[in-house]
Amino acid sequence: MTTTGAKVLIEGLLRQGTKTIFGYPGGVVLPIYDVLYDSPLEHILVRHEQAAAHAADGYARASGKVGVCLATSGPGACNLVTGIATAYMDSIPLVALTGQVPTNLLGNDAFQESDIHGITMPVTKHNYLVKRAADLPQVIAEAYYIASTGRPGPVLVDLPKDVSTGEVPDDIVFPETVSLRGYQPTVRGHPRQIEKAVDLMVRAERPLLYAGGGVILSGADQELTALAERLGAPVATTMMGLGGIRGDHPLNLGMLGMHGTAYANYAVTECDLLIAIGARFDDRVTGKIETFAPHAQVIHIDIDPAEIGKNKPVDVPIVGDVKHVLAEILQRLPGNPKTERWLARVNGWRATHPLVVPDDGLLHPQAVVRTLSDLLQGEGVVVSEVGQNQMWAAQHFCFRKPRSWLSSGGLGTMGYGLPAAMGACYARPGEQVFLIAGDGSLQMNIQEFGTIAQHRIPVRVVVLNNQYLGMVRQWQELFFDRRYAYTELPPVDFVGIANAYGIDGVRVNDPAEVRAALEAARDHDGPFVVDVRVEREENVFPMVPAGAAINEMIGGHE
Amino acid sequence: MKRHTLSVLVENKAGVLSRVTGLFSRRGFNIESLAVGPSEEEVTSRITLVVCGDDREVEQVIKQLNKLIDVIKVSDLSGRERVERELAMIKVAAEPGEARAGVMQIATIFRAHIIDVGPKTVTLQVVGDSEKIDALENLLRPYGVRELHRTGRIAVLRGQKTVRSEK
Numbered sequence: 001m002t003t004t005g006a007k008v009l010i011e012g013l014l015r016q017g018t019k020t021i022f023g024y025p026g027g028v029v030l031p032i033y034d035v036l037y038d039s040p041l042e043h044i045l046v047r048h049e050q051a052a053a054h055a056a057d058g059y060a061r062a063s064g065k066v067g068v069c070l071a072t073s074g075p076g077a078c079n080l081v082t083g084i085a086t087a088y089m090d091s092i093p094l095v096a097l098t099g100q101v102p103t104n105l106l107g108n109d110a111f112q113e114s115d116i117h118g119i120t121m122p123v124t125k126h127n128y129l130v131k132r133a134a135d136l137p138q139v140i141a142e143a144y145y146i147a148s149t150g151r152p153g154p155v156l157v158d159l160p161k162d163v164s165t166g167e168v169p170d171d172i173v174f175p176e177t178v179s180l181r182g183y184q185p186t187v188r189g190h191p192r193q194i195e196k197a198v199d200l201m202v203r204a205e206r207p208l209l210y211a212g213g214g215v216i217l218s219g220a221d222q223e224l225t226a227l228a229e230r231l232g233a234p235v236a237t238t239m240m241g242l243g244g245i246r247g248d249h250p251l252n253l254g255m256l257g258m259h260g261t262a263y264a265n266y267a268v269t270e271c272d273l274l275i276a277i278g279a280r281f282d283d284r285v286t287g288k289i290e291t292f293a294p295h296a297q298v299i300h301i302d303i304d305p306a307e308i309g310k311n312k313p314v315d316v317p318i319v320g321d322v323k324h325v326l327a328e329i330l331q332r333l334p335g336n337p338k339t340e341r342w343l344a345r346v347n348g349w350r351a352t353h354p355l356v357v358p359d360d361g362l363l364h365p366q367a368v369v370r371t372l373s374d375l376l377q378g379e380g381v382v383v384s385e386v387g388q389n390q391m392w393a394a395q396h397f398c399f400r401k402p403r404s405w406l407s408s409g410g411l412g413t414m415g416y417g418l419p420a421a422m423g424a425c426y427a428r429p430g431e432q433v434f435l436i437a438g439d440g441s442l443q444m445n446i447q448e449f450g451t452i453a454q455h456r457i458p459v460r461v462v463v464l465n466n467q468y469l470g471m472v473r474q475w476q477e478l479f480f481d482r483r484y485a486y487t488e489l490p491p492v493d494f495v496g497i498a499n500a501y502g503i504d505g506v507r508v509n510d511p512a513e514v515r516a517a518l519e520a521a522r523d524h525d526g527p528f529v530v531d532v533r534v535e536r537e538e539n540v541f542p543m544v545p546a547g548a549a550i551n552e553m554i555g556g557h558e
Numbered sequence: 559m560k561r562h563t564l565s566v567l568v569e570n571k572a573g574v575l576s577r578v579t580g581l582f583s584r585r586g587f588n589i590e591s592l593a594v595g596p597s598e599e600e601v602t603s604r605i606t607l608v609v610c611g612d613d614r615e616v617e618q619v620i621k622q623l624n625k626l627i628d629v630i631k632v633s634d635l636s637g638r639e640r641v642e643r644e645l646a647m648i649k650v651a652a653e654p655g656e657a658r659a660g661v662m663q664i665a666t667i668f669r670a671h672i673i674d675v676g677p678k679t680v681t682l683q684v685v686g687d688s689e690k691i692d693a694l695e696n697l698l699r700p701y702g703v704r705e706l707h708r709t710g711r712i713a714v715l716r717g718q719k720t721v722r723s724e725k
Contacts, residue, residue, distance in 0.1 A: 117573065118573075118576065121573070121576065121577060121580050122580060122584050125627070126626075126627040126628075129572070129573070146627060180627060181569070181630045182568075182569060182626070182627050182628055182629050182630040182631075183627045304625070305621050305624070306618065306621035306622050306624075306625055309614070309617070309618075310618060
């Protein structure tokens with residue numbers, strides 16, 4: 001008896017525990033869709049393949065599991081690329097399945113052929129072009145294994161049509177485990193390095209934890225908080241690390257870097273020991289790298305050895321899974337009683353340089369975020385688009401749990417948020433999922449209102465609508481003499497658009513209406529859009545100009 | 559800036575070379591020399607790369623190579639006891655008579671083999687390290703080098719050590 005490659009593929013996905021995939025059909029994936037038609041696997045039909053990749057990414061970030069998307073060959077596959085690159089930059093476990101022309105037409109410029117294997121090589125952790133249906137069980141198992149272990153990342157599997165239709169024995173064996181000669185991630189930190197790190201920690205007078213997305217990915221939030229408390233060390237997180245420690249924890253300094261809090265950035269500049277945990281010294285975090293943590297010895301813990309020493313010389317490198325390494329450190333580390341003066345100094349900056357929300361009766365976007373934060377109390381999931389909306393959300397929302405904040409960090413992909421929020425709804429059914437969007441980025445994938453309406457996906461969209469590409473406008477205001485070249489957008493009636501798709505919504509023009517509108521969104525049964533007409537030329541402050549040291553901030557305080 | 563010879567053991571799979579060279583161009587590293595061929599076992603190939611950079615750059619190259627799933631092992635052979643070889647085939651203008659005699663004399667000195675003779679040209683094959691091949695080429699220039707083909711460099715550790723047994 002035989003079965004087909006397409007059936008083996010779907011069986012492979014189900015065996016990996018996948019329940020939902022996001023996709024868009026087309027010619028060469030018809031055999032796969034035919035199997036999906038009566039498969040227990042739930043398929044969400046998006047309106048554009050880019051959204052399938054972002055939705056799978058949002059699903060992965062919100063659940064910690066592998067997200068899966070599916071597209072046809074040629075344009076379908078190419079449309080996934082931005083989503084795959086987004087996941088790659090933020091180390092998100094994704095399996096992207098693409099159809100391909102039959103193997104006998106490969107390289108022939110056949111209809112809807114594109115070399116997606118070649119195209120995605122630089123933006124995937126690994127990728128496959130499957131040539132035989134019999135290879136599918138092994139390839140699927142490897143794809144999930146590679147995507148979800150070590151430093152996670154996207155894996156693409158390209159599936160020629162004759163692989164999907166190809167016959168294989170129906171007793172084909174699915175591998176239980178995967179072992180790859182060239183891929184053996186280091187999970188446990190080296191004991192000698194851990195000892196050296198503990199030694200530095202004990203002696204430090206001004207320690208600072210710098211926590212990144214690795215904390216979220218490895219599920220090390222409790223260990224991070226325990227380490228901060230044991231050491232008496234303040235914690236600055238990257239945008240990707242938000243939620244790694246409670247936003248209202250007394251040791252949490254919020255985000256550091258270009259739009260970080262002044263007190264986090266001052267703490268970096270004055271600390272004598274910087275403990276980087278699952279973070280990669282990105283330029284948006286460090287500013288001018290030569291002046292980043294200039295007085296500090298550096299401990300760097302990361303599962304990816306290539307990140308250690310890449311941007312900044314390190315005194316104690318520790319390669320390993322952050323959760324394991326922090327647990328090992330906590331086993332050896334006595335309390336550090338020496339940080340009282342340091343904490344007093346840091347808290348002094350916190351008092352004198354707080355994040356500012358103007359209190360002038362106008363409708364400020366920061367206040368909208370704070371109201372939402374107050375309303376949700378850290379429950380549910382907040383997703384952002386990219387730009388000012390993202391920075392205001394990162395600065396002013398009080399995240400209390402890991403995986404409660406989804407945002408495109410490394411790639412900075414406008415259009416990420418709406419589809420990612422859809423994915424989050426499937427990952428966390430029954431929980432509140434709010435998207436904080438700008439009017440510019442929302443329009444980059446606004447067609448997904450169609451998906452949301454069709455599947456009644458309960459995404460609550462809050463548009464901080466300033467009729468500008470606000471972050472670019474801000475740079476033009478500050479660095480290009482207020483020459484607003486091509487950054488003004490005409491006003492859009494987002495409620496009208498939502499209504500046209502059958503989605504409810506409300507427009508807000510008055511600060512006094514914000515809370516009620518957000519409550520209406522929260523309490524609504526199904527998707528909802530709140531179009532908030534905010535102050536048009538509000539800026540994100542503080543701000544470290546490009547190339548400056550991170551303690552040289554502009555704006556945000558008197 | 560220092561030259562490093564990297565010996566990279568990879569899975570013998572489609573696209574591996576493309577992954578390796580793509581990594582170099584994407585991260586802005588230059589490859590000075592590249593040689594690819596089968597290794598001592600059927601399922602793997604060996605890529606020998608010569609790269610130029612400071613220690614930190616080369617360390618980053620090695621780490622990035624190691625991240626490729628199909629890369630099994632990367633060994634930096636620089637600074638170690640090793641033998642390095644390249645092969646070149648040089649077609650040089652050498653009409654019968656004085657020119658041809660001169661070319662053949664140079665070939666003898668360099669232990670180059672004459673692998674083809676035509677009415678107006680002689681083709682030499684030479685094996686050696688880069689400097690030797692450069693030297694031969696320079697001596698042949700005045701006669702008129704019609705074509706020069708050079709392989710990438712390959713390298714082997716001296717003695718009992720193998721790159722496989724390293725680290």
